[in-house]
Amino acid sequence: MRFKSILIITVLLVSGLNIGHAKKKNKITPPDLQKMDQFVDSLINIMTLEEKLGQLTLFSSNWDITGPITNNNYIEDVNKGKVGSIFNAYSADFTYRLQKENLENTRLGIPLLFGYDVVHGHWTTFPIPLAESCSWDLEWLEKAARVAAIEASSEGLHWTFAPMIDIARDPRWGRVAEGAGEDVYLGSVIAKARIKGFQGDELYKNNTILACAKHYAAYGVAQAGRDYHTVDISNRELWSTYLPPFKAAINAGVATFMTSFNELDGTPCTGSKYLLDDILRKKWKFDGFVVTDYTSIMEMTKHGNVKDDKEAGEVAINAGVDMDMQSGIFNDHLPQSVKEGKVLETRINKAVKDILKMKYKLGLFDDPFRYSNAERAKKTLMKPEFLTASREMAKRSIVLLKNDDQILPLDKNVDKLAVIGPLVHNKRDLVGTWSGAGKWEKSVPVMEGIKNAVSPNTEILYAKGCEFLGDDKSGFEEAIATANKADVVVLVVGEPQHLSGEAASRTNLELPGVQPELVKEIVKTGKPVVMVMMNGRPLTIDWEAANVPAILETWHLGVQAGPAIADVLFGDYNPSAKLTVTFPRNVGQIPIFYNMKNTGRPYDANDKYRSKYLDSPNTPLYPFGYGLSYTSFEYSEISLDKTSMSVNENIKAKITVRNTGNFDGEEIVQLYIRDLVGSVTRPVKELKGFQKVFIPKGESVELEFTITPEDLAFYRKDMSYGVEKGDFKLFIGTNSEDVKETQFTLEQTAPIEEQ
Template sequence: MIKNKLAAALILGVVFQVNPLFAQQKNIDKIDRKVDSVLRLMTLEEKIGQLNQYTGDRDATGPITTSPNKLKDIKDGKLGSMLNIRGAKETREVQEMAMQSRMKIPLIFGLDVIHGYRVTFPIPLAEAASWDLAELENAARVAGRESAASGIHWTFAPMVDIGRDPRWGRVMEGAGEDTYLGSKIAYARVKGFQGKGLGNLDAIMACVKHFAAYGAAIAGRDYAAVDMSDHSLWEYYLPPFKAALDAGAATFMNSFNTLNGIPATGNTYLQRDILKGKWGFKGFMVSDWGSIGEMVPHGYAKDKKQAAELAIKAGSDMDMESRSYLPNLGQLVKENKVSIALIDDAVRRVLRKKFELGLFDDPYRFSNATRQEKELNSAENKKASLKMAEKSIVLLKNNNQTLPLSKSLKKIAVIGPLAKSEKDMQGFWSVSWQNDKLVSLYEGLQNKIGNQTELLYAKGCEISDTSKAGFAAAIEVAKQADVVVMAVGEAYDMSGEAKSKANIQIPGVQEDLIKAIQATGKPVVVLIMAGRPLVFNWTADNVNAIMYTWWLGSEAGNAIANVLYGDYNPAGKLPMTFPRDEGQIPIYYNYLSTGRPSQNDKDTRYRSAYLDIQNSPKYTFGYGLSYTTFDYSNLKLSKTAMAMNDKINISFTLKNTGKFDGEEVVQVYLQDMFASVVRPVKELKDFQKVMLKAGESKAINFVIDKEKLSFFNQKLQWAAEPGDFKLMIGTASDNIKLESNFALTN
């Protein structure tokens, strides 16, 4: 008997060593049993309470809320989560209230940690311009650590919506227009937030949003309807969500929009058929703010009671601030309009995450003031923000080697409404702090040059000015300088949620200010700070040096100064296409060809083209310059035909042919030449970010397999079809350096 027990123990040990999934599954089963044991003890009202989320509305010194009903609901166990409560002390105080409830079920605290918590990182679209997945993951990792140290369990990020329309203000919150790049970034950000897994004290739950297709809102207008084919939905808009799920995302958030006439919040196809059905999602779905109740003005529900019924049936588990579930679900169950099984399923999903976070073992485990103090004042975190900011900058133009600036310059004029701004560097959807300190461009240059160079300054105009009264003073300052650095663009609240714009040109008279300074004959460097692609044709055509610096966060000025002086060689690439004119929008690189394609910008006769403007954008997806140059040569394919279960190895030589060490983002595009569904003219299918010293060469390798050749066919099946393919490797979607062809056979 003893021998048998020993043998069994040894076998079990081997199982754990050889198959760690066995141990993982055993832990899942253990949590499920705990969830069921709690669920059996709960009343219907307590169950519905777990599906209810309120926001805190306290000030720095006041109570948690001015609403006595909220306080009572917390103590009565009628609340599953709160958002906008932060800080070790504050979250502990609220959790103590929840511990007064009969079941003593802990609350989950959520916050919009979009691009940093205490340390602000570049806006997500800017981070996407880095094409640096390791740094993107680390930025989310820092935000996760800081948030967790402040008692927060849950962030409402990442936003993984594909954005092809820069009029839509929320493009600043995403990763741009491309499905492949967006999927890679979605995966990295989820991994960053959740670290080594829920339950660790430096990990928070990610919330993938907005499910689904929110980025395709008609006319780029926030909250507007979305109307698209199932093929476009599956091919372009759903893959980043699936990638985030594959990364282990704990929660999802539905979107405000209707999809083909059905609000996403009440959309069974999205939430039950796809997410919880086909994809097997085990976490929970939270509504976006008030979106359950908003099905009433949509005209999909007659009142909040019906909205609650439609939402819970469709798969929305938690009601964020619409006050629809708490007052109505109980009655709907009694009327047999909603089954208790649906309620139990939603509650199980919420409770499971609370167990995974370890909150049942210790409700206060994240509310640790000592850990908070240490994490929120970390020099390491500021360095991470600086590094991410440097990598996010995109060099758009550098004629006559205007950049990098010489360190022997005597006088630099810093001109523009954003030159000394700190607040705007923080960008939209950032966490506000009293006495926050961000580094402006002017301060960053001061830190860089010390007393070696004199800095001159003039604002010139305000961001949205119609007056040119400040131009004369700015011109006089420019005339005294060896070079002029101009900071123009948007205020922090001009891009973001509910910040859609029909006119996306540089606001006010700022471009007129650029013209006036350019007329002085002084060398001019224009820095454009914004949350979306802007239109600035005159500047693009006439100024020698342009950098797109977005909103870069806490270390913005230091990062920009490092790039201006060449201490960091810019390597960013655009994650979105920049149009010449708003009339081209939506515009993106991976469009479908027509039966009458235009061969060039002058080929307009009975072609798919504009009569009054070129088809091509001003700056393409994947575009971005460096202070050095790169040569692509010696392309080799291991074979020119491959079977379905085969692969092709690709190699070529990349050489840094310039005088600066630098990084190149090598981009691999494919075109399926003919298929059962018309395919895009090119699609990004792989990329590498490669660091090379000046003069250094390196062999670069990629692999093409069936997965890279697959797409959703007419039956919405993910499959590859035999045929001919074009391979394109380059430095931007419109700057292909190497080409070849190969075939996929049966």
């Protein structure tokens, strides 16, 4: 591989580094991080301003489309050195070709960085992130991200735009599907697990990819649940609810951050010095790089806080943005901004350095092609063990919402089984939103999973009933007749994948189309009905919850959805998942979440002048943390090792959980705390811990939780972080509403170091 200049060789020699683009090493060796700064600084010293701005520019290839097309000449820009990273380009051959063109045609031959939305698997799709979060299984969440990283890296990818760690409490917002739900604590620990899975233990290993914490910040609280819309929250709410998962991401070593589309306190987040410099860099000491979301720099002109693209670029770079995704504004306008003194070249140098350091840590200066290995990809993609992992994660993500008369699990020897609904044979929608490179055509549908699970003597009857969307009821008659012939009906309904995710906000959260009417007609037959729901967000199923005997929330589970659903339907796996987001009774209750404030007039059914609705209960249809099992669990009272603590002590809480049913099972035991009196009002409950335990039938497990002063800390009236003396309630139970409770006292007020 020849270079257009000997300058890069000079940099390498001066730095004393054994690095050469021409070499492809069989042995993976870590880059010398002690020499990283010297190497990167030396390289920056010989770069022109235009070359530096190229490193700050991220363009999409035409391999995949994930937003508005703004540049069709990305290959030409690569060859001119005007682009340092490419996204939506994958496959070992394609990334190899792009990298080769870049190295041969640019003056310095700085390797390209390839990124993509590897959100819940690559070829082997796993459940959507919201579904995975319902497993509350940090080990498996990490494993799922690890598999995704191994597959993606084999196709030349260095970077994923995941995990999305926005707290989301409004299911009208379609991107609730991409996150971990409504809780700060759970969202933070899941963020850490996913980041560790993507990035592994060492970035230089060629089966790891850079993770990206997104969307920074508060994107999940868009007004009216409408994507890209305005956010207007207090600074206290920002710090208490929406920033903690991002701080957790930094603690986990996340390599990159992505800015969000929304504005916050009147400033688009892409131009917020408060978020990007004051908090992220100065307070939290983040040392990776910040990329914008798709064209969000140019969108500042639409927000109305800048007059044109040039000013938007100046505001973004000066606020702390390092890389411009897709708009090309840095390339187009920053040279003039530097000439005018509106942007300092030292600021550009800092951004370039942070980006080049990541390329260095990945080993790309050592071997730019180390990720683009077609032979490795062929051996890696959709390996049998990866499909097994997808199935395992999928069944762990299924929430049993209702099981009247213990209809489930079904008997594999049932004589006649009717399987009805628009999703029975569906493959495309099983993989859900943001499935990226996922091979949906290799998905295993529900019907196939059921056929492989039941006895050869079982007669399986099928009727589609209706389509996802539209008002065609012509299939109802066949569906009703099919149900009437069966002993049991499995009714498979839900959302198509495109009705959740980005740009998929909805004001009506019922089952779409005529599916609600189909459900009612099948229930009218009087047959035992199991409703299997596939969807990317909580749906308003008030009628179904009251009238359908058994309901499984299966979400969009990925390529192994069919077998995983069959595992649960027929009892090969006892469901253990619990909701990480509240199910409202109707859209009018939204936003509704478990840890709201109490108000000065809390609910009282006998008093009109209380905080309540005239036409609906305050309570959700299904609360946060809710999920049933085929067995039953009995909780003892809570015992504390002491009833008061100082700021230098912990309290230990013990509880015994007994499996009183007829199946072995896993239970997610949840611990909540309420601060009864604070200098500012406090939530009615806050999750502070959980344990997922396997308990054989008839046996008991004693669990111990440790409550630390850090668990009691919050942003006090003056916005200092710390604890305040007083009384606290402690709850342990099977969900946020069904709990045992006790009380303890904190004896002192004190500052606490933020975690």
